[in-house]
Amino acid sequence: MxxxxxxxxxxxxxxxxxxxxxxxxxxxxxxxxxxxxxxxxxxxxxxxxxxxxxxxxxxxxxxxxxxxxxxxxxxxxxxxxxxxxxxxxxxxxxxxxxxxxxxxxxxxxxxxxxxxxxxxxxxxxxxxxxxxxxxxxxxxxxxxxxxxxxxxxxxxxxxxxxxxxxxxxxxxxxxxxxxxxPIKALINRGYLANAVMYGYDVELTSLKLGINGDYTVASSDELYSRSIMQDLLLQTYMLRSKGKKTLIFNNGINTSLYVYETFRAAGLPIKHLDNRTPDAERKKILSWFKKTPDAILTSVSILTTGFDEPTVETIVLNRATRSLTLYYQMIGRGSRKLPNKDFFTVIDLGNNAQRFGLWSEPVDWQYIFKNPEQFLENIRTDAEIESHHVYIMPDDLREKFSKTMHIAFDVEEEFKISTDNREKPKAVIDRSIRQHAFMCIENSETISEARKLAKELEPDIEYRVKQYSKLLSKTTKNYREWLIEDYKNRLSIFIGRIFQRYKDAETEEEVLELKKL
Incomplete structure (x- = not known):
């Protein structure tokens, strides 16, 4: 020995x-x-x-x-x-x-x-x-x-x-x-880098909990492999981290491989690592990651402990977790201090900071140590978190609707108006569809362009339907999903029915009449 x-x-x-x-x-x-x-x-x-x-x-x-x-x-x-x-x-x-x-x-x-x-x-x-x-x-x-x-x-x-x-x-x-x-004191005394955190509201209702109390790999893979989530990941990386050394944490190997292909197709320097990677290949990848200033490494939780690379500038939580330990371990991989590194970036695509609080916030560890069951029971649920989500149209998408002055639609206020007027609740959805349709028509030259714009409204549509569903006495997940699909179909039909009449309208009065239809 x-x-x-x-x-x-x-x-x-x-x-x-x-x-x-x-x-x-x-x-x-x-x-x-x-x-x-x-x-x-x-x-x-x-x-x-x-x-x-x-x-x-x-x-x-x-x-x-x-x-x-x-x-x-x-x-x-x-x-x-x-x-x-x-x-x-x-x-x-x-x-x-x-x-x-x-x-x-x-x-x-x-x-x-x-x-x-x-x-x-x-x-x-x-x-x-x-x-x-x-x-x-x-x-x-x-x-x-x-x-x-x-x-x-x-x-x-x-x-x-x-x-x-x-x-x-x-x-x-x-x-x-x-x-x-505590973390805050270590930051203030110059021992840890400070995290600049960016959170993006994510719909997690499709995730399922396993026997260990965390989200299952299968349900995470299904959600995070979707093109809408891959697009969100790539867009947030390009906006917040392009050119920085980046570590992406996923919950499933399939998700990580999708991330690898998505980033590789975009011409970005990325490698994938999981627990099946042979030791020699793993060492080679980690050596590449250390030496490459703008390297991106997508992995499946295996780098949460025993991995120390101070030059990491961005941590991406491309997953949701209900494990407090894992939350701190993942973010901690970016907190190592260097002479020219006072801050690092955290991109949260799993509502994790909304679940546990910001990484540097004070934590009552004595309470958690003595009362673990109460702590776990009081972790915010996804339904509670998502009830506070507000959809804000991204700036680049808002520019595509630049000819429309008002794009907001207050579902709760519209529901109240319908109730006061003794209308059926679906009148709210009808008015929402109409507003979305005119947003698309006003900012397009052809029907196909308008329908293409309508597809970009899907996050706003899902948000409005979710708000509407909450105001009804009882709704199921299947009913909400049907409502969203029905909304999109009716929006496309309404655009086709009204587009030419809108373009042919010669006066403001004619346009206003059309908007009442």
Whole structure:
């Protein structure tokens, strides 16, 4: 067994030193089975902190340290960092079958499954380990090892003290939580770059929740592979991030491959990465991404941990998630600070900031740690989020209707007028169709041009129908979908029926009469 090559020792910042001192104060006088959880945002230097904790613990107590990780890449990175801090360590991977009792390593770094198998087979004996550090502690695969270390102190480290398994809450595993420096303070003190966030209201009603509480890959692929979503992604990239190094997160491999083809067809420098990519190809892609200033990398969540590329300038959330941890992990990939990088861009195409709040906003981690079920129950639903969405016509589309002075249509006000006049509710839809039709006719020279413009109104049509449906007592999803299709068909027919009469009208009075039809 060989320790990893010597890494570079990092200088500790003041807040890191303060947190380390606070953690050692907590250790004082505690029983051997004491479990402490430490929260620090992504980019705050968790690996640096627990490497120094390992060094000080070995020096102070003359007992060994074990660091648990959930991926081999993290094990190697951690080992290098520990070596940089002068901690003699080794990685316990699948090649390590025996561990002599009298070895001279003061620290072990191990993946959970590998270590669990060795301990079950009684190949290793680790009763001499005094401190167990659990990296990415919100993963619950670590708990199976706890029974082997009943005489050890545990330190869990995470950016988000919310268990990935609601059945195994963190407060049942850890005695207390220490909260580190918040994101806003790290930004203000110059340790993290600030996020400039751009959100786009997305209709997520087609997404389905899986047994893990997050959206299923199948329903995400179905939504985000649609041409309208691919177009939105490309347009927002061109507007907000063209020429910047960009990381795109997707929920499904199919979506990521669609993104790759869409961007490649637009002549943009992009590569795709997923968990099936061979190691050699993965290394080649990541090397290309590092060296290429305007590189775009589309991936499927595999770069949320253990990936550190400070030159990333834009994060695109091309997915929705109900995982608070994943939300912070994805955005955190862009938060690394560089001398010429004070800000980075976040493009949110999944209503995620509306669900969880802005990335840099304060979070009550103590409440989440102690009351995870209440927190999860109070996450805003998609229906609630979308009830506040307001459609605003993009500037480039508004220019296509430049001959129309007023394009707004207040569905709620029109519904009230219909009710007061004892009209049927569908009169609202009739008036909306008429207004849309004249917008298209006024700004076109031919019927085909007008109908082409009508197709560009689809987001506005969907928004109006959704507003109308909310005002009815009960509507189903199928009825709303039928209403939208019926609206588009009737709009096309009305344009054909009225177009020539409008163009032939010689006076304003004739036009006004037509608009009453």
């Amino acid at each position: 060989q320790a990893e090559e010597e890494g570079e020792r990092k200088e500790l910042y003041n807040y890191q030193q303060e947190d380390i001192d606070a953690i050692f104060e907590k250790f004082e006088g505690k029983p051997d089975n004491y479990h402490l959880l430490y929260q620090l945002p992504t980019g705050g230097g968790k690996t640096v902190i627990f490497s120094e904790i390992a060094r000080r613990y070995v020096e102070k107590y003359n007992r060994k340290v074990l660091v648990l990780t959930h991926r081999i890449e993290l094990s190697k990175q951690t080992s290098q960092m520990l070596t940089g801090f002068g901690v003699k360590n080794t990685v316990i991977d699948s090649a390590v079958k025996e561990l002599p009792y009298d070895n001279d390593f003061s620290c072990y770094v191990a993946m959970v499954e590998t270590l669990n198998n060795r301990l079950k087979d009684k190949k290793f004996h680790m009763d001499y380990v005094g401190l167990v550090i659990v990296d990415e502690a919100h993963y619950n695969s670590f708990r199976k090892l706890f029974t082997y270390f009943k005489n050890s102190i545990f330190l869990g480290v995470t950016a988000t003290p919310l268990s990935s398994n609601i059945e195994l809450p963190m407060h049942e595993t850890y005695d207390e939580l220490i909260v580190g420096e």
